[in-house]
Amino acid sequence: xxxxxxxxxxxxxxxxxxxxxxxxxxxxxxxxxxxxxxxxxxxxxxxxxxxxxxxxxxxxxxxxxxxxxxxxxxxxxxxxxxxxxxxxxxxxxxxxxxxxxxxxxxxxxxxxxxxxxxxxxxxxxxxxxxxxxxxxxxxxxxxxxxxxxxxxxxxxxxxxxxxxxxxxxxxxxxxxxxxxxxxxxxxxxxxxxxxxxxxxxxxxxxxxxxxxxxxxxxxxxxxxxxxxxxxxxxxxxxxxxxxxxxxxxxxxxxxxxxxxxxxxxxxxxxxxxxxxxxxxxxxxxxxxxxxxxxxxxxxxxxxxxxxxxxxxxxxxxxxxxxxxxxxxxxxxxxxxxxxx
Numbered sequence: 001x002x003x004x005x006x007x008x009x010x011x012x013x014x015x016x017x018x019x020x021x022x023x024x025x026x027x028x029x030x031x032x033x034x035x036x037x038x039x040x041x042x043x044x045x046x047x048x049x050x051x052x053x054x055x056x057x058x059x060x061x062x063x064x065x066x067x068x069x070x071x072x073x074x075x076x077x078x079x080x081x082x083x084x085x086x087x088x089x090x091x092x093x094x095x096x097x098x099x100x101x102x103x104x105x106x107x108x109x110x111x112x113x114x115x116x117x118x119x120x121x122x123x124x125x126x127x128x129x130x131x132x133x134x135x136x137x138x139x140x141x142x143x144x145x146x147x148x149x150x151x152x153x154x155x156x157x158x159x160x161x162x163x164x165x166x167x168x169x170x171x172x173x174x175x176x177x178x179x180x181x182x183x184x185x186x187x188x189x190x191x192x193x194x195x196x197x198x199x200x201x202x203x204x205x206x207x208x209x210x211x212x213x214x215x216x217x218x219x220x221x222x223x224x225x226x227x228x229x230x231x232x233x234x235x236x237x238x239x240x241x242x243x244x245x246x247x248x249x250x251x252x253x254x255x256x257x258x259x260x261x262x263x264x265x266x267x268x269x270x271x272x273x274x275x276x277x278x279x280x281x282x283x284x285x286x287x288x289x290x291x292x293x294x295x296x297x298x299x300x301x302x303x304x305x306x307x308x309x310x311x312x313x314x315x316x317x318x319x320x321x322x323x324x325x326x327x328x329x330x331x332x333x334x335x336x337x338x339x340x
Contacts, residue, residue: 001014001015001016001050001051001052001303002014002015002303003015003053004207004284004285005207005284006082006123006153006180006181006207006284007153007155007179007180007181007205007206007207007284008180008205008206009153009180011082011122011152011153012053013053013054013082013207013284013285014051014052014053014054014285015278015283015284015285015286015303016050016052016054016274016278016285016286016288016299016300016302016303017052017054017055017056017084017209017285017286017287017288018043018044018047018052018054018055018056018287018288018289018296019056019057019211019287019288019289020040020055020056020057020061020066020067020069020070020289021033021058021061021066021289022034022035022289022290022291023035023040023057023061023062023065023066023069023070024061024062024063024065024066024068024069025062025065026062026063026065027062027063029061029062029066030062033289033291035069035291036069037069037072037073040069040070040072040073041072041073042293043290043293043296044070044073044074045073046293046296046297046300047296047300048077048080048081050300052300053080053081053082054081054082054084054285055070055074055081055082055083055084056084056085056183056209056211056287057070057083057084057085057086057116058085058086058089058127059085059086059087059089059091059108059111059112059115060086060089060090060091060127064091064111064115067085067112067115067116068115068116068117070083070116071083071115071116071117071118072117075117078118081122082122082123083116083118083121083122083123084121084122084123084124084125084155084209085112085116085121085123085124085125086124086125086126086127086157086183087100087104087105087108087109087112087124087125087126087127088100088126088127088128088130089127089128091107091108091111099130099132099133100126100130100133100137100138101130101132101133101137101138102137102138102140102141105138105141105142105145106141109121109124109145109150109151113150119149119150120149120150120151120152121150121151121152122152122153123152123153123154123155123180123181124142124145124151124153124154124155125154125155125156125157125181125183126138126142126154126155126156126157126159126179127157127158128157128158128159129158129159129160129163135163135166135167135170136170136174138167139167139170139171139174139176139177139178140174140176142154142176142177143171143174143176143177146177153177153180153181154177154178154179154180155179155180155181155182155183155207155209156179156181156182156183157182157183157184157211158183158184159182160196160197161196161197161199161200162196164179164182164197164200164204164206165200165204167179168204179206180206180207181206181207181208181209181284182197182201182206182207182208182209183208183209183210183211183287184197184208184209184210184211185210185211185212185244186208186210186213186277186280186283187210187212187213187214187215187219187273187277188219188254188258188273188276188277188315188319189215189218189219189246189247189250189251189254189255189319190215190244190246190247190251191319191320191321192321194321195321195324195327198282201282202282207284207285208282208283208284209284209285209286209287210277210283210285210286210287211287212244212287213273213274213277213286213287213288214270214273214274215244215246215251216242216243216244218246218251218255219254219255219258219269219270219273220268220269220270221262221268221269221270223255224255224258224259224269250318250319253318253319254315254318254319255269256318257314257315257317257318258272258273258315260314261311261314261315265305267305268298270298270299270302271298271299271301271302271305272302272305272307272315273302274286274288274299274302274305275302275303275305275306275307276307276312276315278302278303278305279307279312286302288300288302
């Protein structure tokens with residue numbers, strides 16, 4: 001396992017992170033996973049033994065049950081790990097039971113601390129955009145939480161690059177803590193993040209935590225079998241929950257190349273897909289989840305895979321994004337300004 005700085009901080013996190021969306025299985029998340037405490041303890045133990053020190057959850061995952069299960073599994077190792085959770089989603093029918101207002105964040109953080117069984121959260125992330133709340137209100141509240149010791153670092157997720165930069169500017173002007181990480185969807189089959197967000201993260205020295213790196217099971221042998229042999233009895237999760245959305249034509253081209261590499265290397269498609277992300281310099285940590293212990297062990301082995309420049313090029317060609325304005329114009333006009 002390798003460890004990298006989280007953004008512009010001195011905190012080191014493992015380049016693979018255990019995601020907990022499959023813990024609990026309540027409400028919306030029932031179709032994703034239904035793991036109880038015994039299974040959670042085993043998966044967390046496997047991750048810890050492999051050197052994972054970053055664990056990601058959210059208050060909305062299984063109506064808070066994911067946080068409770070994770071907290072119980074980590075209790076004896078609390079000081080050794082980095083726990084990341086999120087705030088924004090609806091936690092009650094109350095009009096203020098959702099969003100990024102001071103009122104909701106103050107209530108939500110107490111709930112997360114209680115369920116996790118801890119007195120501090122290492123990385124507290126806003127889970128998305130709240131158009132009703134000014135960023136200054138959110139950031140001032142997060143700054144107060146850091147000052148109080150209940151939160152150590154803050155991050156954001158699922159925001160446009162301009163929204164992140166607006167928040168960074170507000171933090172600078174107010175003298176408040178800034179977002180040190182961005183949690184976003186990124187994979188070989190969906191590289192949209194490279195247009196605006198990735199350059200912004202590099203410029204601002206912010207960390208990147210990748211969610212759904214296998215695109216809901218699309219970049220796996222199981223889905224490839226279901227795609228190429230529709231008559232098979234394989235029941236891939238992607239066939240039941242079509243999320244995250246992808247460009248199907250591009251995704252199929254990527255799967256064809258991954259299948260070729262899988263046969264040549266004699267390793268699963270998922271391991272190559274995860275390894276590709278670990279080769280991207282902007283990536284701090286890749287969030288992996290699992291329903292079974294053997295699945296987690298297999299995904300953890302992606303850290304061992306070294307892809308050659310030729311293999312990276314083979315993957316890049318079918319997965320490249322089509323040129324869009326103003327990107328192509330910036331490239332054209334930069335030709336006489338950048339050194340050879």
